[in-house]
Every structure is written in C-alpha cells, then in structure tokens.
Amino acid sequence: MSNSLSPDHDQRLKVLLKEFFEQFFQCFFSRWAERFDFTDLTWLDKEVFLAPPQGEKRQLDLVARLRIRPDAPPLQSELTELVALVHVEVESRESVQPFRPRMFEYYTQLRRDSGLPVLPIGLYLRVGLEGIGWDAYEEYFWGHRLLRFEYAYVGLPSLPAEEYASGVNLLGVALSTLMRTPRERQAELYAESLKRIALSGENDWRRHLLTECLEAYANLDEVQRLRFQALLETEPYREAKPLMITTYERGKAEGKAEGKIEANREMALLQLDARFGPLAPEVQQRVAVLEAEQLRQLLVDLVKVSSLKELHLED
Amino acid sequence: MMTTYERGKLEGRIEGRRENVLLLLVTRFGPLAPEVQQRVAALDAEQLRQLLVDLIKAPSLSLKELHLED
Numbered sequence: 259m260s261n262s263l264s265p266d267h268d269q270r271l272k273v274l275l276k277e278f279f280e281q282f283f284q285c286f287f288s289r290w291a292e293r294f295d296f297t298d299l300t301w302l303d304k305e306v307f308l309a310p311p312q313g314e315k316r317q318l319d320l321v322a323r324l325r326i327r328p329d330a331p332p333l334q335s336e337l338t339e340l341v342a343l344v345h346v347e348v349e350s351r352e353s354v355q356p357f358r359p360r361m362f363e364y365y366t367q368l369r370r371d372s373g374l375p376v377l378p379i380g381l382y383l384r385v386g387l388e389g390i391g392w393d394a395y396e397e398y399f400w401g402h403r404l405l406r407f408e409y410a411y412v413g414l415p416s417l418p419a420e421e422y423a424s425g426v427n428l429l430g431v432a433l434s435t436l437m438r439t440p441r442e443r444q445a446e447l448y449a450e451s452l453k454r455i456a457l458s459g460e461n462d463w464r465r466h467l468l469t470e471c472l473e474a475y476a477n478l479d480e481v482q483r484l485r486f487q488a489l490l491e492t493e494p495y496r497e498a499k500p501l502m503i504t505t506y507e508r509g510k511a512e513g514k515a516e517g518k519i520e521a522n523r524e525m526a527l528l529q530l531d532a533r534f535g536p537l538a539p540e541v542q543q544r545v546a547v548l549e550a551e552q553l554r555q556l557l558v559d560l561v562k563v564s565s566l567k568e569l570h571l572e573d
Numbered sequence: 574m575m576t577t578y579e580r581g582k583l584e585g586r587i588e589g590r591r592e593n594v595l596l597l598l599v600t601r602f603g604p605l606a607p608e609v610q611q612r613v614a615a616l617d618a619e620q621l622r623q624l625l626v627d628l629i630k631a632p633s634l635s636l637k638e639l640h641l642e643d
Contacts, residue, residue, distance in 0.1 A: 266579075466578075473576040510581035517585020518592075524622075525593045528629045 267474040268350050268383075272319055274432065274467045275346060275381075276301065279322065281429040282346070285422070286390055286412045287379075293330035294344075299323065302343070318364060320346040323374070333375050342375040343368055350383045354411075358395035362407045378409035383436055383475070386416025423447045428458055432468040435476040445485040448476055449495060456501035462508060469505045515550070522553045526560070534566050541571045583618070590621040597628045602636060609641045 275282055279299070283291035302321040322344045326333070333339060345368060349357045361378055368376045380393060387393065390412050397405040419437035422430035431451045439447055455468045478486060490499055527545055531537055548556065559569055566572035575583075594613060598605055605613075616624065627639060636642035 267576075470576050470578055473574065476574055478574070506577050509577035510584075513578040513581025513583075514585035514588070517582040517587070518589035519585075520582075521586050521589025521593060524590070525625060525629075528626060532629045 268348055270467070270470055270474070271348060274429070274471050275320060275348075277464060277467055278429040278432075279320075281427055285425075285427040285430040285433075287410065290377075293327055295325040295327050298325035316364075318345060318368075319348050320344075321368065322346075323372075337375070339375055342377060343372055344377045344379065346379045346381055348381045348383065349385070352384045354380070354382060354385045354387075354393065358393065361393075361409050362395045365407065365409070380409055380411040382411055382413045382415075384415060386413040386438070387411065389413055389416040419443075419447055423451045423454070428455065428460065428468055431455060432471040433475075435472055441482075444478055445482040445489060448472070448478060448482075449486055449489045452502050453495060453498040456498045456505060462505075465505050466508055466512075470509065519550050519553060522550075522557060523548070526553055526556050529557070529560050530566070530569075530571070533560070538572075541566060544571050587618045587621065590618065590625060591616070594621055594624050594628065597625070598636075598641075601628070601632070606642075609636060612641050 280291065280294075280296040283294065300323045302323055303318055324342060324344055326340050326342055328340065333342065345364060347357075347361060347364065351357070357380060361380060365376055365378050368374075391410070392408045393411040394409075395405075395407045396403055414433060414436040415438060417437045419434040419439040420443065422437055423434040425431065431454050434447060434451050451472055452469065455465055455472065458465065458468075460468070489495060490502070495502075523545060526548075527537070527542065530541070530545065534541075545556075556569060563569055591613060594616075595605070595610075598609070598613070613621075613624075624639065627634060
C-alpha cells in the first residue's frame with residue numbers, strides 16, 4: 259500500500275508549508291499561532307552547516323525568523339527576547355528513530371549560530387504517534403539519563419482525516435490524504451477536499467499548491483478511483499467541477515510546458531556533446547539554467563556556429 | 574500518487590522529444606512518408622530518446638538503419 263513518497267513531492271510540500279505557514283500553526287498549534295507576528299517573518303532555510311558528529315553539509319527544511327507579539331507570555335523567565343526561530347523539519351520515512359538525534363543536532367547548531375530561542379517542530383508524514391505532541395531524544399550513560407531534548411511534532415497518520423478535510427483550515431484540508439481515513443470513506447473525502455480547495459477563493463497559484471499536495475499523497479485504489487470519478491458527476495459537485503477542472507488543467511499545462519523544456523534541454527545537450535564534447539561541467543551547468551526561449555534559440559544557433567564561445571557557453 | 578502536474582510533465586517530455594525527433598528527421602531526409610511518421614508516432618518515451626541519440630551521434634544512419642523504414 260505504500261505509495262511513493264518521492265523527494266519531489268516532499269520538496270513541493272515545503273513550498274506549500276512556506277506559503278501557508280500561519281495556517282500551519284492555526285491548524286496544529288492554534289494556541290501558538292496568535293503569539294507570533296507572521297507579518298514580520300524572514301526565511302533562513304538556505305542555512306547550511308556542518309552537523310556534528312557527521313560533519314556533513316545539511317540543509318534544513320524550513321527555518322523562519324519571527325517576531326513574537328509583545329502580549330505573548332515570555333519564552334523563559336528573565337528572557338525578554340522578542341525574536342525567535344521556528345524550525346520545521348519534514349520526515350517522510352516509516353520510522354522516526356534516526357530523525358530524533360538529527361533534530362537535536364539541528365537544534366544545538368541553530369541555537370549556537372543564531373543565539374536566538376528556537377522552537378523545533380517535526381512533521382511526520384508516515385508516523386502517527388499521538389497525532390500532536392512532544393517527541394523526545396534522550397542520551398544515557400550507564401542507565402543514567404544525561405539528556406532529554408523535546409520537540410513538538412505532528413504525526414499526520416494519527417489525525418482524523420474526516421475532521422481536517424471538513425475543517426476551515428485549507429492546509430489541513432490539503433494534508434488530509436496523509437491522515438487516518440476509513441477505506442470506504444477515501445473517495446468521498448478526497449472529492450470533498452478537492453471541492454473545498456476549488457471553492458476556497460484562493461488565487462490560482464495557492465489552489466494549485468494545495469491540490470498538488472492532496473493529489474501527491476492520495477492513495478486511492480482502483481475501486482476508490484472509479485467511485486471518486488462517479489462522485490464528481492453527482493449534484494453536490496456540480497458547482498465545484500468547473501473550478502476543479504481548471505485547477506487540474508492548469509497543473510497539467512504547467513507540467514507539459516516544463517516537460518517540453520526538458521526535452522529541448524536534453525536535445526541541446528546531446529547535440530552540444532556530439533559536436534564539442536565531452537562537455538566541461540561549467541558548460542553543462544550553463545545549459546541547465548537556460549530558460550525556454552534561450553533553449554530554443556540555442557537549438558537554432560547550434561547549426562550555424564562552430565564554437566561554444568559563439569553560443570555564450572564558454573568565456 | 575502521480576500528480577496532474579507530473580503527468581503533464583511526462584506527456585510534455587514525450588511530446589517535446591517527438592517534435593525534436595521529427596525536426597531532425599525532416600532536416601536530414603526531407604518530407605517524411607506517412608509510414609515513417611506513423612512509426613515515430615508509435616514510439617514510447619525511451620524509444621524516442623534512443624532515436625534522438627542515434628540521430629545526433631550517428632548522422633550517417635539511413636531511415637532503414639534507424640528502423641523507420643523496411
């Protein structure tokens with residue numbers, strides 16, 4: 259039953275979380291949502307550092323620097339800091355065992371680098387635990403606990419899809435396909451979620467992100483799929499169907515355009531390699547970042563020129 | 574499961590490859606016979622890629638050697 263949780267999907271999930279960051283808190287940590295000022299937010303997730311003891315470079319999923327509202331309770335007694343970091347790390351594996359020490363490493367590193375208070379949150383796609391709570395990493399020496407590090411977590415598989423799919427929070431709706439659903443309700447909930455997003459009044463881009471997430475993690479079998487398609491023809495969906503189709507078509511058209519660009523890039527690289535190859539990594543990198551129109555031009559120019567310089571692929 | 578965007582991307586890649594293959598064929602061999610066009614239309618993603626590679630790396634191959642003609 260394990261549907262592929264591709265790195266691609268997880269990458270786009272991060273884009274969605276960024277776009278709906280405030281909703282993320284409202285959805286899962288509503289008490290905290292009102293303590294942050296989401297209008298004063300900077301993303302720091304480009305941050306890459308050496309994570310001991312492995313010493314490798316790591317990129318954290320999401321790190322936001324946020325202002326805390328002055329009327330929120332103090333973070334610690336005698337601490338008047340009004341800026342904090344929120345670190346959200348997505349875990350898509352079936353076990354969170356290796357994730358726990360990593361969260362601790364990230365935490366210590368973030369604290370050391372920034373000097374700011376850090377709120378760490380794990381978002382579990384495949385492990386439910388208690389749904390929402392505190393998970394912990396511990397270290398022992400001869401049975402004595404030296405350390406206990408806690409971080410907040412959301413374990414989507416333990417949350418009731420029914421409740422979130424029909425709730426007001428659109429991010430909750432989009433994540434509902436990762437939540438606990440009775441098999442016989444899957445098709446209905448999926449259709450209902452798509453309808454909610456279609457009628458949400460959000461702009462095209464945001465609707466597209468939400469729909470993508472819902473689709474990416476949906477796990478309908480053949481029976482449920484047919485049932486879903488039949489449902490779309492029924493009265494409750496009549497109103498939403500045109501919008502649902504628009505979102506679908508937009509996604510499809512965007513994918514298609516991207517696929518064509520890839521095909522052109524592939525052809526350009528093959529032709530360049532045949533004529534001037536083997537290609538230096540710098541040349542490949544330059545081709546990798548060309549946009550649609552530049553690629554088309556390159557393919558045209560390729561027949562006329564005799565050097566990479568003339569194609570501006572070499573200095 | 575595969576999203577609509579990803580399905581579109583796959584289709585776009587195949588369509589783009591097919592267009593590029595046809596472009597190279599026409600450039601090399603002139604107007605194509607309907608049978609040749611039909612054979613190209615029936616190729617899947619991987620076969621199209623192979624044909625593209627052959628067309629570019631071995632510019633002297635004939636339509637027959639490219640398996641587009643009997």
